[in-house]
Amino acid sequence: MSIDGAPPPGARADWTIDQDWASYTQAEHDVWVTLYQRQVEMLPGRACDAFLRGLDALDLHRGGIPEFDRINVELRKLTGWSVVAVPGLVPDEVFFDHLANRRFPAGRFIRKPQELDYLQEPDVFHDVFGHVPMLTDPTFADYMQAYGEGGLKALGRGQLHNLARLYWYTVEFGLMETPEGLRIYGAGIVSSHAESIFALDDPSPNRIGFDLERVMRTPYRIDDFQQVYFVIPSLKALRETTLADFTAVYARLDGAPDITIDAMAPGDRIFTCGTQAYATAGGRLAAV
Ligand code: HBI
Ligand code: FE
Numbered sequence: 001m002s003i004d005g006a007p008p009p010g011a012r013a014d015w016t017i018d019q020d021w022a023s024y025t026q027a028e029h030d031v032w033v034t035l036y037q038r039q040v041e042m043l044p045g046r047a048c049d050a051f052l053r054g055l056d057a058l059d060l061h062r063g064g065i066p067e068f069d070r071i072n073v074e075l076r077k078l079t080g081w082s083v084v085a086v087p088g089l090v091p092d093e094v095f096f097d098h099l100a101n102r103r104f105p106a107g108r109f110i111r112k113p114q115e116l117d118y119l120q121e122p123d124v125f126h127d128v129f130g131h132v133p134m135l136t137d138p139t140f141a142d143y144m145q146a147y148g149e150g151g152l153k154a155l156g157r158g159q160l161h162n163l164a165r166l167y168w169y170t171v172e173f174g175l176m177e178t179p180e181g182l183r184i185y186g187a188g189i190v191s192s193h194a195e196s197i198f199a200l201d202d203p204s205p206n207r208i209g210f211d212l213e214r215v216m217r218t219p220y221r222i223d224d225f226q227q228v229y230f231v232i233p234s235l236k237a238l239r240e241t242t243l244a245d246f247t248a249v250y251a252r253l254d255g256a257p258d259i260t261i262d263a264m265a266p267g268d269r270i271f272t273c274g275t276q277a278y279a280t281a282g283g284r285l286a287a288v
Contacts, residue, residue, distance in 0.1 A: 003091045011062055019085040019108055021067045026056050028110050029064030035116065035125045036061065038193050046200055047190050048176050048183040049237060050140060053132025065124055075132070078227060079141035083132055088121050093155055099148025104135060115195060118284070120222075130187030131171070138237040140185070144171070146242035159250050162216040169215045170238060175199065175207065175231045182207065182231060182271065198225050204278035205229055206262065209269030212241045213249060217259045224283040227261045231271055 007015045016122055040061065044052065057062075057078060058071045062095050072082040084098065086105040098105045106127035118133075134140045147167065154163040172188035184190050189199045199205070206228040208214070215223045215230055230236045262276045 003089050005091075008087050015086050015090040015097070015105070016084045017087055017108060017243065019068045021065070021069075023131070024065050024110075026270060027113070031110050031113055031116070032065045033063055035191075036115075036129060039129065039191065039196070042193065042196060043184075045180075046184055046196055048136040048178065048185045051133050051185060051190060054136035057136045058133060060129065060133070066128055068106070068128075071128075071132070075136060078136045079092030079138055081135040081141055081144075083128060083149075092160060093152065096148045096151030096155065099144055100152060102141070102145055104131060104144075106132070108153070126187065126191045134185060134187070137235060139239050143235070143239040143242060146239070147171070149169060149244065150242060153246070154184050157250065159246075162250065162253055165216050165218060165220060166212070166241075168220045169218065169226075169230045170210070170232070171172075173199070173220070173229060174210075174238075175229045176235070177231050177233050177271075195225055198278070199229055202278060203275050205272065205276075206256070206264065206274040207231055207271035208264070209233075209271065210238070210241075211267070211269075212244060213253060213256070214259070214265060214268070215257055216249070216253055217265075219258055219261050221261070225278060227274070227279050231269075251285070 007013060011017050038056070058066070058074055060066055060071070068083045068085060075081050075083065079102070081104060083106050084103045084106040088107050088109070090105055095105060104127070107121065107123045109123050110125060111123045133142060151160070151163055154160050172186050172187065174186040176183050176185050176199045184196060184199060189195045205226060208228060208230055210230040210232045218228065221227060262274070262279065264270065264273065
């Protein structure tokens with residue numbers, strides 16, 4: 001989804017707006033509380049330790065939508081990151097520039113009660129509950145800044161599509177290997193009740209060991225649960241991928257065809273060879 005052009009009325013040149021926390025209605029705070037309670041009850045044993053530690057450190061369990069100015073005091077102390085409010089999706093180069101400067105752009109709006117389970121555009125619950133706790137971890141915080149710097153370079157070289165896949169299969173839908181089993185660190189999973197279960201428990205999707213070029217050759221779903229999840233050995237290993245020589249990576253990718261979304265590829269480290277039953281049955285429209 002690419003946004004371009006001038007910022008919307010009321011937004012600054014970098015697309016930020018004031019959060020104007022006082023103007024949230026009680027109904028909007030209630031949506032946050034409903035989503036928060038549902039997730040926080042089920043995430044121990046599913047979300048990775050860094051995420052759970054971040055949730056506590058930022059004290060997000062207050063009774064409603066967090067005030068960015070409040071959580072930024074702690075977040076800045078921990079990793080130098082801060083959350084800035086934006087109206088919604090921002091253009092890629094604006095997004096990358098914020099990340100490269102340790103600013104996470106979070107949608108100010110929150111979903112309606114009738115769309116608790118699915119929305120296309122990231123709202124404040126997806127962004128602040130899903131993404132921000134991981135930014136309290138110094139290693140992941142470094143990765144996100146390096147990702148932003150890499151994105152600005154990739155934009156200049158027409159390689160954005162490869163980097164968008166890296167973002168999608170790590171920051172949004174990444175799994176991690178731990179001695180206790182697979183754990184979630186991706187924001188798109190951890191902020192979704194159904195996908196927090198599907199991504200770890202369902203026999204349908206493939207779960208494959210993370211490899212930078214493998215991920216960059218794999219398309220992704222934006223409208224439904226993923227058909228493949230990639231598993232990193234650790235956050236330190238993830239951060240090391242940003243030290244790769246991307247010129248050589250992009251050169252090798254130029255000639256390589258995409259790998260179909262439900263396929264296994266030679267060299268894959270396979271955690272789950274999925275049945276793909278969910279996707280074959282029509283996905284989100286099918287009874288899960
Ligand atoms: N804008 N606010 C916002 N949040 C995102 O996650 C986001 C974005 N713009 C572009 C974008 N993500 C993706 O295209 C990234 O892969 C770059
Ligand atoms: Fe996101």
